[in-house]
Amino acid sequence: MCGIVGYVGKDIAYPFLIQGLKRLEYRGYDSAGIAVSDGSLRVQKCKGKVADLERHVGSDMAVGNVGIGHTRWATHGEPNDRNAHPHFSMNGHFALVHNGIIENYTELKRDLEQKGYLFQSETDTEVLVNLIDFFYTEGEEVNAETAVRQALARVVGAFGIAVICEGEKDQLIVARRGSPLVIGIGQGSYFVASDQTPMIGYSENIIYLNDNDMAIINKNCLTIKTVEDKPARFKISRISKSVGEIDKGDFAHFMLKEIFEQPKTIGDTFRGRISADRHSISLGGLLEVLPRLTVARRIILIGCGTSWHAALVGEYLIETYARIPVEVELASEFRYRNPILSADDVVIAISQSGETTDTLVAIRMAREKGATILGICNVAGSSVARETDAGIFTHAGTEIGVASTKAFTAQVTVLTLLALKLAFERNEISSNQYSILISELSGIPDKIRTILAGHLQIKEIASRYKEASNALYLGRGSLFPIALEGALKLKEISYLHAEGYAAGEMKHGPIALVDDNLPVVVVSPRDSYYEKIVSNIQEVKARKGNIIAVVTEGDELLKEMVADVFEIPDSHPAVTPLLAIIPLQLFAYYIALLRGCDVDQPRNLAKSVTVE
Ligand code: G6P
Numbered sequence: 002m003c004g005i006v007g008y009v010g011k012d013i014a015y016p017f018l019i020q021g022l023k024r025l026e027y028r029g030y031d032s033a034g035i036a037v038s039d040g041s042l043r044v045q046k047c048k049g050k051v052a053d054l055e056r057h058v059g060s061d062m063a064v065g066n067v068g069i070g071h072t073r074w075a076t077h078g079e080p081n082d083r084n085a086h087p088h089f090s091m092n093g094h095f096a097l098v099h100n101g102i103i104e105n106y107t108e109l110k111r112d113l114e115q116k117g118y119l120f121q122s123e124t125d126t127e128v129l130v131n132l133i134d135f136f137y138t139e140g141e142e143v144n145a146e147t148a149v150r151q152a153l154a155r156v157v158g159a160f161g162i163a164v165i166c167e168g169e170k171d172q173l174i175v176a177r178r179g180s181p182l183v184i185g186i187g188q189g190s191y192f193v194a195s196d197q198t199p200m201i202g203y204s205e206n207i208i209y210l211n212d213n214d215m216a217i218i219n220k221n222c223l224t225i226k227t228v229e230d231k232p233a234r235f236k237i238s239r240i241s242k243s244v245g246e247i248d249k250g251d252f253a254h255f256m257l258k259e260i261f262e263q264p265k266t267i268g269d270t271f272r273g274r275i276s277a278d279r280h281s282i283s284l285g286g287l288l289e290v291l292p293r294l295t296v297a298r299r300i301i302l303i304g305c306g307t308s309w310h311a312a313l314v315g316e317y318l319i320e321t322y323a324r325i326p327v328e329v330e331l332a333s334e335f336r337y338r339n340p341i342l343s344a345d346d347v348v349i350a351i352s353q354s355g356e357t358t359d360t361l362v363a364i365r366m367a368r369e370k371g372a373t374i375l376g377i378c379n380v381a382g383s384s385v386a387r388e389t390d391a392g393i394f395t396h397a398g399t400e401i402g403v404a405s406t407k408a409f410t411a412q413v414t415v416l417t418l419l420a421l422k423l424a425f426e427r428n429e430i431s432s433n434q435y436s437i438l439i440s441e442l443s444g445i446p447d448k449i450r451t452i453l454a455g456h457l458q459i460k461e462i463a464s465r466y467k468e469a470s471n472a473l474y475l476g477r478g479s480l481f482p483i484a485l486e487g488a489l490k491l492k493e494i495s496y497l498h499a500e501g502y503a504a505g506e507m508k509h510g511p512i513a514l515v516d517d518n519l520p521v522v523v524v525s526p527r528d529s530y531y532e533k534i535v536s537n538i539q540e541v542k543a544r545k546g547n548i549i550a551v552v553t554e555g556d557e558l559l560k561e562m563v564a565d566v567f568e569i570p571d572s573h574p575a576v577t578p579l580l581a582i583i584p585l586q587l588f589a590y591y592i593a594l595l596r597g598c599d600v601d602q603p604r605n606l607a608k609s610v611t612v613e
Contacts, residue, residue, distance in 0.1 A: 002611040003086075003100035004028040004072040005182065006199055007163040009173040009218050010190025014068030017192060019058070021199030022051045022070045024247055027401050027601075027608040028100075028195060029074025032085035036096035039065035042167050044096055046071075046085035050602075066220070067171050069163040069193075071098035074607040077106070078123030088127040090134030091118050095145070095166050097130040100180040100195060100611060101159035109155065129156065133164065145169045146217050149176065153215070153228045159358065159611065163193055176215035176228055180611045181356050181384060184208045184216055184223065186237070191218045195609075196380070197240055198247050198399060208235050209382045241381055246399040254600045256402030256494070260586050261453055264446035266407045267579065269396035270414040271442060279439045280432070282422045290347075290391045293373055295426045297347040300325055301340075301372075303332045303363050304351035305610065307405040307489065308412060311377075312351050313482035314578045315416035321479075322430060322438075322575065323423035333359040333613070335366075342370040349375045349392075351416075353400060353408035354609040355383025362613075364388055377415050379408050393419065402601045403608045404493045406586045409486065410579055417442055417575060441573040445580065448570040452583045455568070459584055462549065462565045463591035466520045472497055473511055473546075474585075475504040476524035477534055479578050483524050487585030494593035494603045504530075504537040517545040522588070523563070524581050527553040528574045538562060549588075551581050 004025025008014040018035050026033075033054040034046025043065075045058045051072055071086035078084035087096040103109070106125035109132055114120075118131045129152060137148035145166035153160075159179030166172065175182055175193050185192035185204030192200055193216075197207050210216060210225070214233045217224045225233045252258035274282055287294065294300075300319060302312035309331055316327040330340070332350070336359060342348070348367040352360045355378040364385065368374050376392035378385045379400065386392065395411035421438050424430045430438070466472070472491060476484030485501035492499045502511050504523065515521065521541045525534040538559070541548055548563035553571050560566050567584030569577075593600050 002029055002074045002607045002609055004195045005098050005100050005161055005163050005193070006070040007068070007173050007175060007193030008190065009067040009171055010187060010220055011066065012190060013063055014065055015063045017199070017203060018068050018070040019051065019055060021192070021194055022054070022072045024198040025195055026051050026072050027403060029072050029607045030602050031075050031080030032073045032082070033071065034085045034087050035062060035068060035070040036087040036165060037062055037065035037068035038165050038167065038170065040167070040170055042089065042093065042096050042165065044087050044089060046082060046087065048081050048085060067165055067173055069096060069098045069165055069173070076102055077125045084122045084124050086126060088122060088124060088130045090130045092134055092138060094134050094137055094168065095130050095164055097126060097133070097162055097164045099126040099129060100161040102613070103129055103156055103160065104158035105156065129160070129162070130164075137166070145172065146174060149174050150215070150228060150230060161195060171220045173218045174215065175210070175218065177210050178213050178228070179358060182210040184210060184218070186223070189220070191223060193218070197242055197382070200240055201242055201244055201247065205240055206237050207240050208237055209387070211235065212384070238382060242399055247401065254402065256404055256406060256590055256600050259400055259402050259407045260583070260590065262398070263407050263410050263583065264449045264453070266397040266411050267414050267449070268446045270411045271418060274418055275439055275443055279443060280436050282418050282425075282439060284393055284418060284422055286391055286393045287375070290373060290375065291426065294347055295423060296345070297325055298343070298345040299347070300327045301346060301348045302327060302329045302351060303335050303348060303360060305332050305357050305359055307409045307486060308351040308353060310482045310486040310489065311409055311412035311416060313485070314413050314479050315420065317479035318416055318420035318575065319423065322420045323427055324429050325423060325427075332357070332363040336363040342367055342372045344371045346372040347375060348372045349377060350385055350389060351377045351412055352385045353379045353397070353405055353412070355380040355385035356609050356611055358611050358613055360385065361388065377412055379411065400608075403603055403606050404490055404589070410582065413578055414442070438573065438575050441576045445576055448572060448580055449583055451570055452580065456587050459567060459587040460591040462567070463588055464595055465565070466549070467592050467595040469497060469518070469520050471514065472499040472520045472522060473514060474499060474501040474522045474524070475507060475534070475537060476501070477504045477530040478528070479574070480524040480526070480581055483578050483581045483585070484522070486582055487522060487524070487589070490586055490589035491592060493606060494589055494600050495596050495598055496604070497592065504534050507537055508540065512540065512544065515541055515544040515546040517547065519546050520549060521546045522549045522551070522585065524551045525559060526551060526569060526577055526581060527556060527571070528577065535559070551584055
């Protein structure tokens with residue numbers, strides 16, 4: 002949520018800043034700005050996307066070897082030019098970009114106003130930059146670094162900041178508490194960004210700044226300490242992304258590219274974990290905690306958004322196969338409700354980005370209560386990866402489309418591996434069943450390829466429903482979360498109101514919505530719920546609802562009964578969620594496309610939500 006970049010080094014800062022912002026735009030895209038310094042500070046910022054900023058920028062920004070940039074997801078104050086970052090201090094000494102929320106900004110602002118500071122914007126960020134300015138101008142022999150430390154000591158809330166000061170040529174100061182920051186080490190240059198993608202092509206070596214750390218970066222020198230000026234620990238890692246991952250290739254949108262990547266990303270996620278003979282699963286990241294996990298009193302899966310939907314699928318899989326009680330919690334609820342946890346509970350946090358604030362705070366709270374904390378995460382080096390006792394990485398690669406697709410199926414793949422592994426370790430399934438289920442999972446990429454091959458048919462069906470204003474998605478068992486996820490995809494990118502419901506609950510409310518205008522998407526492959534869901538379909542049909550059903554290939558009965566079908570190959574119920582979601586992702590994509598929506602950057606959303 003909000004992307005930050007910074008540069009100091011031997012080259013002109015602007016090219017890295019503008020390209021870095023383009024790569025971070027998935028984090029927020031309602032306004033953008035850049036500040037550079039060649040002894041005097043210059044800023045350009047505007048409402049809109051980075052491309053709009055690029056059009057605004059005159060040649061005067063291509064000066065100076067130090068600079069900062071920002072792409073915004075508004076928290077305080079509407080998206081407009083004034084509220085866009087960077088913000089200047091009133092005296093013009095400092096420019097600052099910020100990701101996060103300063104919770105005590107009202108009180109700080111009041112104090113500063115009493116001291117004569119005037120504000121141009123409605124943001125909390127402008128309060129922070131003026132607070133830094135205050136310590137700088139009022140203190141005796143206070144340099145920029147000390148002023149930033151003094152100001153941060155007064156701040157309550159979350160921040161990732163990058164600051165430049167007019168008086169300190171060629172110096173960049175960055176600090177984080179809650180919001181991620183990465184430093185790239187180049188040849189005679191340092192780069193800063195909210196994640197490692199802007200570094201690709203610039204730097205091979207990166208440092209993930211730890212929470213509460215601050216870096217003073219000069220052209221030839223990097224100093225990392227805590228915000229309180231104490232020694233800090235940090236590690237230099239190799240960059241793990243490549244240019245291909247952040248490039249759309251021949252696809253019209255990142256989302257479409259990412260949907261089509263799923264045979265590969267699911268394969269990447271299970272490859273190396275499934276033995277060549279398909280008889281066993283090994284989860285390297287869990288080796289040490291596996292004994293604790295197999296005897297867990299309870300597993301609690303937490304996450305937000307799509308990751309929460311993956312957790313719901315995981316609940317069905319773990320309870321069905323491993324027979325361990327599972328609870329699924331929205332991280333944003335879990336963290337506030339003082340849950341009862343003990344040392345024999347295992348909390349598994351699921352997060353694509355590894356930076357979602359609610360999930361991180363929930364992890365910390367669960368740790369304090371003594372639970373074992375594991376992570377399922379897509380980003381090595383992210384906060385979730387660093388703050389959990391152990392975990393399993395999904396290998397989905399960089400996901401750029403704001404609506405999550407391949408990260409979801411990678412999470413479900415990991416949860417399937419985990420459920421089967423636990424089931425076998427706990428003697429809940431035989432070796433033979435174990436091998437059958439492993440083979441079923443390894444057959445998924447090919448089955449997804451056949452669904453993807455029919456994408457134009459899905460586009461054609463989407464064209465018949467693009468004018469709808471509401472949609473209802475129904476499913477049962479592990480396909481109920483797939484109905485929720487299908488509905489979420491549609492609402493996120495096409496702005497259609499869509500609701501996911503457990504099919505058995507339909508008669509308790511949503512059936513009142515059914516008429517001949519309402520598309521009802523029913524996830525109804527042949528499984529143990531089939532007869533029940535066919536009855537639900539009859540109930541919708543009797544009320545003239547337009548049914549689109551996800552069916553098992555060759556299901557003539559349902560083909561006859563409903564308006565449209567998305568066929569998926571026959572599969573074992575343990576792995577059907579991985580297939581059933583694919584046509585729903587494509588359906589949402591094509592509806593959004595046909596409605597002229599911005600598929601990769603839907604309004605009001607951001608990919609990484611680092612505010613509460
Ligand atoms: C945002 C994204 C969703 C994502 C959710 C949780 O809302 O738009 O796609 O599912 O955050 O993010 P996480 O990175 O923790 O999985």
